[in-house]
Amino acid sequence: VLDETMNRVAEFMEKDQALRAKVKSAMSYPVIVFCITILIVVFLLVFVLPTFKQLFESLGSKLPPMTQFVVNISNAMRKFWYLFLGSLIGLVILFKWYTKTPRGMFQYHALLLKLPVFGDLNKKVTVSRFSRTLGTLLTSGVPVMQALEVTGKASGNKVVEKAVENVRISIREGESISIPMEQSGIFPPMVTQMIAVGEETGSLDSMLKKISDFFDMEVEATLDSLTSLLEPLLMVFMGVMVGFIAVAMYLPIFTIINEI
Numbered sequence: 001v002l003d004e005t006m007n008r009v010a011e012f013m014e015k016d017q018a019l020r021a022k023v024k025s026a027m028s029y030p031v032i033v034f035c036i037t038i039l040i041v042v043f044l045l046v047f048v049l050p051t052f053k054q055l056f057e058s059l060g061s062k063l064p065p066m067t068q069f070v071v072n073i074s075n076a077m078r079k080f081w082y083l084f085l086g087s088l089i090g091l092v093i094l095f096k097w098y099t100k101t102p103r104g105m106f107q108y109h110a111l112l113l114k115l116p117v118f119g120d121l122n123k124k125v126t127v128s129r130f131s132r133t134l135g136t137l138l139t140s141g142v143p144v145m146q147a148l149e150v151t152g153k154a155s156g157n158k159v160v161e162k163a164v165e166n167v168r169i170s171i172r173e174g175e176s177i178s179i180p181m182e183q184s185g186i187f188p189p190m191v192t193q194m195i196a197v198g199e200e201t202g203s204l205d206s207m208l209k210k211i212s213d214f215f216d217m218e219v220e221a222t223l224d225s226l227t228s229l230l231e232p233l234l235m236v237f238m239g240v241m242v243g244f245i246a247v248a249m250y251l252p253i254f255t256i257i258n259e260i
Contacts, residue, residue: 005140012136016129019216023125026223030230037238044245045074046081052249063252070248106158113159113186121222126157127191128215130164135208145171160186177204 053071056063063071077084098104112122133154137147145168152164163184170180178196181187191211198207 008136008140012132015132015212015216019125019128019219022220022223023121026227029227030234033231033234033238037234037241040238041241041245042077044242045070045077049074049245049249050078052252056252064248064255067248067251070245102158106162109158109160113157117226121219121226122157123186123188124215124219124222126155126160127187128212128219130155130160130187131191131208131215132212135205135212138205138208144177148177163187 049070053074056067099108113119113126115122130151134147134151137150138144142150148164148168148171152161152168155161155164163181163186166184167177167180171177176196176199178192178199181195182189182192194207194211195204198204201207
């Protein structure tokens with residue numbers, strides 16, 4: 001059945017790639033807006049604010065606390081820019097090094113599943129990939145133990161991989177698939193219940209396909225709602241950051257007018 005298996009693999013890869021593309025396209029806009037906001041704030045602090053600072057010093061007026069706070073940040077960024085840049089590069093290198101270690105990668109993947117909003121999205125993507133991979137392997141005639149081993153490694157998450165390994169150990173000891181999956185706390189109750197039904201009826205592969213299709217729709221719905229929620233929040237964030245600096249720059253002018 002090599003031809004049928006290759007067709008299933010091709011279908012699996014197409015759906016997995018489509019899911020990845022949806023996540024990337026939905027997250028690209030918020031990331032771009034956030035980066036533009038940071039660049040605007042840095043530009044104002046490094047290039048625009050010093051001009052106003054010279055004007056304020058020439059007038060000899062005492063700066064309000066809000067303006068003085070922003071000026072101090074601007075001075076620090078201009079004088080010690082190499083420290084900020086070096087710290088940023090160092091943090092990135094340290095993060096990449098730590099996440100390549102077994103412990104660091106496990107903790108990083110555990111954090112991805114526990115994030116307030118994105119954790120639920122990551123969990124749905126992982127469950128969908130797990131169900132589709134395992135269903136494709138079982139449909140192709142791969143034994144359960146070998147299919148679970150491949151599925152755990154293909155999940156892309158070390159926490160899920162460890163949970164699947166515990167499932168394999170439990171199956172080797174005579175338990176069903178659904179019980180250790182439920183005990184892991186990673187898979188939603190609906191998934192474990194549907195897998196239990198699939199085991200009892202002998203249609204585990206088709207049940208896994210239904211689970212993956214359902215969570216694909218859940219991921220798409222979550223992405224739509226998350227994107228619609230992030231857009232106004234990012235606009236507010238941009239307005240607050242730029243507005244705070246603008247008010248801090250013009251506040252001394254109002255103070256000088258009042259003194260006059």
